[in-house]
Amino acid sequence: MDLTLQVWRQASRTADGKFVTYEAKGISPDASFLEMLDVVNEELTERNEQPIHFEHDCREGICGSCGMMINGVAHGPIGGTATCQLHMRHFKDGDNIRVEPWRARAFPIIKDLIVDRSPLDQIIQAGGYISVNTGSAIEANTLLIPKAVQERSMDAAECIQCGACVAQCPNGAAQLFTSAKVSHLGLLPQGQPERYDRVVRMVEVMEEHFGSCTMFGECEAVCPKEISIDFIARMNRDYLAAKFRTRKSEAGAT
Amino acid sequence: MTLDSKSPPGPIDKKWEYAKAHYKLVNPANKRKYDVIVVGAGLAGAAAAASMAELGYNVQCFVYHDSPRRAHSIAAQGGINAAKNYQNDGDSIYRLFYDTVKGGDYRSRESNVYRLAQLSVNIIDQAVAQGVPFAREYGGLLENRSFGGVQVSRTFYARGQTGQQLLLGAFQALERQIGLGRVKMYPRHEMLDVVLVDGQAKGIVTRNLVTGTITSYAADAVVLATGGYANVFYLSTNAKASNATAIWRAYRRGAYFANPCYTQIHPTCIPQSGDFQSKLTLMSESLRNDGRIWVPKVAGDARRPDQIPESERDYYLERKYPSFGNLAPRDIASRGAKEVCDEGRGVGPGGRGVYLDFADAIKRLGRSVIEERYGNLFDMYADITAENPYETPMRIYPAPHYTMGGLWVDYNLMSTIPGLYVGGEANFSDHGANRLGASALMQGLADGYFVLPVTIGDYLAGQLGKKVSADGAEFKQTQAEVEQRIGKLVGAKGKRSVDSFHKELGNIMWERCGMARTAEGLKSAIADIRVLRDQYWRDVRVLGTNEEPNQALERAGRVADFFDLGELMCIDALAREESAGGHFRVEYQTADGEAKRNDDDFLYASAWQFKGDNAAPELHKEALVYEEVKLATRSYK
Numbered sequence: 001m002d003l004t005l006q007v008w009r010q011a012s013r014t015a016d017g018k019f020v021t022y023e024a025k026g027i028s029p030d031a032s033f034l035e036m037l038d039v040v041n042e043e044l045t046e047r048n049e050q051p052i053h054f055e056h057d058c059r060e061g062i063c064g065s066c067g068m069m070i071n072g073v074a075h076g077p078i079g080g081t082a083t084c085q086l087h088m089r090h091f092k093d094g095d096n097i098r099v100e101p102w103r104a105r106a107f108p109i110i111k112d113l114i115v116d117r118s119p120l121d122q123i124i125q126a127g128g129y130i131s132v133n134t135g136s137a138i139e140a141n142t143l144l145i146p147k148a149v150q151e152r153s154m155d156a157a158e159c160i161q162c163g164a165c166v167a168q169c170p171n172g173a174a175q176l177f178t179s180a181k182v183s184h185l186g187l188l189p190q191g192q193p194e195r196y197d198r199v200v201r202m203v204e205v206m207e208e209h210f211g212s213c214t215m216f217g218e219c220e221a222v223c224p225k226e227i228s229i230d231f232i233a234r235m236n237r238d239y240l241a242a243k244f245r246t247r248k249s250e251a252g253a254t
Numbered sequence: 255m256t257l258d259s260k261s262p263p264g265p266i267d268k269k270w271e272y273a274k275a276h277y278k279l280v281n282p283a284n285k286r287k288y289d290v291i292v293v294g295a296g297l298a299g300a301a302a303a304a305s306m307a308e309l310g311y312n313v314q315c316f317v318y319h320d321s322p323r324r325a326h327s328i329a330a331q332g333g334i335n336a337a338k339n340y341q342n343d344g345d346s347i348y349r350l351f352y353d354t355v356k357g358g359d360y361r362s363r364e365s366n367v368y369r370l371a372q373l374s375v376n377i378i379d380q381a382v383a384q385g386v387p388f389a390r391e392y393g394g395l396l397e398n399r400s401f402g403g404v405q406v407s408r409t410f411y412a413r414g415q416t417g418q419q420l421l422l423g424a425f426q427a428l429e430r431q432i433g434l435g436r437v438k439m440y441p442r443h444e445m446l447d448v449v450l451v452d453g454q455a456k457g458i459v460t461r462n463l464v465t466g467t468i469t470s471y472a473a474d475a476v477v478l479a480t481g482g483y484a485n486v487f488y489l490s491t492n493a494k495a496s497n498a499t500a501i502w503r504a505y506r507r508g509a510y511f512a513n514p515c516y517t518q519i520h521p522t523c524i525p526q527s528g529d530f531q532s533k534l535t536l537m538s539e540s541l542r543n544d545g546r547i548w549v550p551k552v553a554g555d556a557r558r559p560d561q562i563p564e565s566e567r568d569y570y571l572e573r574k575y576p577s578f579g580n581l582a583p584r585d586i587a588s589r590g591a592k593e594v595c596d597e598g599r600g601v602g603p604g605g606r607g608v609y610l611d612f613a614d615a616i617k618r619l620g621r622s623v624i625e626e627r628y629g630n631l632f633d634m635y636a637d638i639t640a641e642n643p644y645e646t647p648m649r650i651y652p653a654p655h656y657t658m659g660g661l662w663v664d665y666n667l668m669s670t671i672p673g674l675y676v677g678g679e680a681n682f683s684d685h686g687a688n689r690l691g692a693s694a695l696m697q698g699l700a701d702g703y704f705v706l707p708v709t710i711g712d713y714l715a716g717q718l719g720k721k722v723s724a725d726g727a728e729f730k731q732t733q734a735e736v737e738q739r740i741g742k743l744v745g746a747k748g749k750r751s752v753d754s755f756h757k758e759l760g761n762i763m764w765e766r767c768g769m770a771r772t773a774e775g776l777k778s779a780i781a782d783i784r785v786l787r788d789q790y791w792r793d794v795r796v797l798g799t800n801e802e803p804n805q806a807l808e809r810a811g812r813v814a815d816f817f818d819l820g821e822l823m824c825i826d827a828l829a830r831e832e833s834a835g836g837h838f839r840v841e842y843q844t845a846d847g848e849a850k851r852n853d854d855d856f857l858y859a860s861a862w863q864f865k866g867d868n869a870a871p872e873l874h875k876e877a878l879v880y881e882e883v884k885l886a887t888r889s890y891k
Binding site: 065 | 301304305308319320321322323324326328329338340376377378380381382383384385386387389390391392393394395396412413415418419422425426427429430432433441464493494495526528530531532533535536633634637638639640703704707751753754795797798802803805806
């Protein structure tokens with residue numbers, strides 16, 4: 001199939017960017033979106049033009065490296081899919097496709113379609129873990145976890161930290177990402193001791209970098225792992241509970 | 255130099271205890287005076303960096319990704335082995351040890367493998383404590399599944415994303431230490447060389463992938479946890495960026511490279527569909543618990559699978575290996591697929607595929623059970639092939655997946671360069687000539703959480719007051735060499751893209767150093783690689799400069815090292831005149847086509863020493879001594 005691409009090209013964080021039009025010819029419908037870009041890049045190299053830079057690695061939809069706005073939608077038109085698992089059979093011969101980097105103030109452009117997503121790691125550093133040093137764990141089966149709880153926790157833990165939720169959100173909010181980690185750990189018995197501290201610390205760092213959530217729900221619609229916005233409600237409840245707890249303890253109550 | 259494995263004395267089940275009791279220790283107040291560099295943050299690297307920081311060392315951790323959580327460990331699907339014996343099916347530490355030695359076709363070091371089996375139980379405890387949501391039974395206890403090459407259920411899993419969840423556990427432990435200021439993280443930094451001062455590893459040289467800046471970092475010890483080299487084949491199940499540069503640079507500085515020819519070709523991957531293909535996708539081995547592998551009995555049978563009656567199907571693994579059936583080890587299952595396809599009985603485009611059929615399992619268990627067990631794998635298969643595996647059998651074919659070879663390390667995971675440690679897939683230590691499924695995660699985490707943080711103290715204790723500065727002459731010299739090499743790649747200004755060369759190299763390796771190898775094929779491969787490599791340095795086209803993000807330049811350096819490594823793999827495969835595990839030499843097979851080992855002449859690990867660009871590498875042999883397991887011909891019949 002033959003396609004026309006308009007791709008955002010920007011040499012560096014500070015350089016001016018612009019859309020450049022490329023023809024992608026003879027693309028197999030079985031190729032992934034990134035493999036289509038590989039073909040374009042080989043041709044660009046042939047013509048002595050620098051290839052389009054985009055982030056990618058596992059190409060199995062699990063590492064979270066890849067991601068771009070495809071016709072205005074994070075990871076493209078097919079739900080529950082990362083860009084690397086989007087196949088060209090979902091497009092029509094002759095289609096025009098607009099390709100842009102993630103759009104969010106918290107994610108400055110590094111080059112072309114590559115952005116800096118490091119604020120997401122900072123949210124994890126603030127509390128997205130269970131404090132257990134190597135060697136001090138108890139025997140695994142002394143802890144009983146109902147299957148339904150474990151499944152729910154796993155639903156949240158599947159997040160691949162790609163940043164699509166932020167890119168699609170009109171507010172550039174990171175609630176879906178943060179709530180997935182808060183819920184993954186907060187649902188489990190191992191996560192209880194730090195549950196309320198964790199949510200407060202993570203939300204504070206999140207708010208330093210990202211916008212506010214006004215429940216558009218766009219994040220859920222583009223999430224390649226189909227993580228539910230119910231987790232945002234859960235995070236908000238925990239956050240509120242944590243704040244009441246702090247107030248109580250400041251007042252000397254137990 | 256004779257290779258000393260430093261395996262501790264005493265009975266096999268007391269060796270690790272003995273070693274720990276005799277290591278020199280660094281006192282807690284002194285630990286903060288030591289700097290340790292960790293390169294890579296997959297399971298082994300992230301676990302080691304976090305655990306060493308918890309102990310009090312100053313850790314600097316370098317990854318080429320934007321975040322440590324992107325490491326390719328994240329893509330491991332099926333599970334992690336541990337000798338918990340929760341299923342009461344006769345499992346034990348000894349049995350896991352025995353299965354691993356046998357699965358590796360008796361080419362691994364007993365003491366290391368035993369320690370791995372011992373530590374496996376601690377890994378599960380640690381992961382659960384971190385919040386890894388392993389699959390559970392209705393009663394709330396941990397669930398297990400079976401994997402290839404064994405007859406017990408000892409594999410723990412988290413849906414089809416076990417690697418992801420285990421890596422997130424290690425990643426979160428690492429992020430915690432970063433937040434506490436005990437680990438300094440360097441994302442988007444690629445290690446391009448290791449620096450030796452007086453023969454000891456004292457630092458690294460890196461390129462900042464955003465600015466192109468080349469910088470030296472000094473430390474008291476260096477840990478490489480940079481993964482395997484299956485991308486030498488171009489098409490593999492590895493992530494696109496996975497590469498051998500870190501271990502290859504270390505090899506050139508004096509670390510011996512062990513068993514480079516031991517590569518694992520995984521039996522269940524989605525077949526290649528066209529020239530545009532950039533990678534191959536694995537379908538977890540766990541699918542072989544319920545899927546049955548078959549091809550038509552007659553060559554050239556072009557009927558749809560549902561039109562081929564039961565009596566005209568050949569379930570060749572069940573036929574040839576009745577006691578293990580579809581759960582035969584990976585090397586055997588892969589060769590079986592190649593054999594039937596070579597006979598013209600392969601299915602799908604190009605005849606390079608076999609069926610993995612779930613019809614019986616769906617009939618027996620119901621679709622919902624299969625969906626619960628493998629749903630995400632089935633979805634992934636449907637995404638890629640546009641076929642529905644619930645209705646028509648999957649098509650699968652072997653693909654390069656894992657490399658058992660790697661830098662030679664002793665029992666303490668130290669390479670032949672003092673102060674240079676190697677963990678995870680980057681070393682050669684535990685899997686012999688073939689790795690069993692669900693054992694890579696186990697080894698990466700055992701090395702990272704429990705071995706490296708302990709063994710490194712034994713070395714560091716002797717390094718007090720021997721700090722070096724990154725401004726020293728050795729650093730300046732190494733950095734200059736790195737810069738010169740980059741200049742050569744950018745300056746070649748040739749006509750061909752990096753990828754076009756990589757594909758050609760991959761083809762040579764796959765055809766002649768892949769699933770079946772011959773002396774003649776290997777010799778011609780070595781000659782062809784040399785010609786292609788010369789052409790590469792003259793004719794590669796890397797556009798742009800070093801002083802900017804430049805993905806072609808990143809790849810160019812990695813592919814240059816793949817040429818040299820590919821050559822060494824062929825040299826090693828040629829020298830090993832026997833078949834063992836994943837290394838199948840056509841000249842050495844039994845009457846029924848099984849691998850024929852030669853224990854009289856080849857019961858050793860090959861460790862190659864770099865002798866210069868225009869000199870042949872020198873082979874050193876670590877004799878493998880089997881005190882516990884009796885050498886036998888592997889049989890899965």
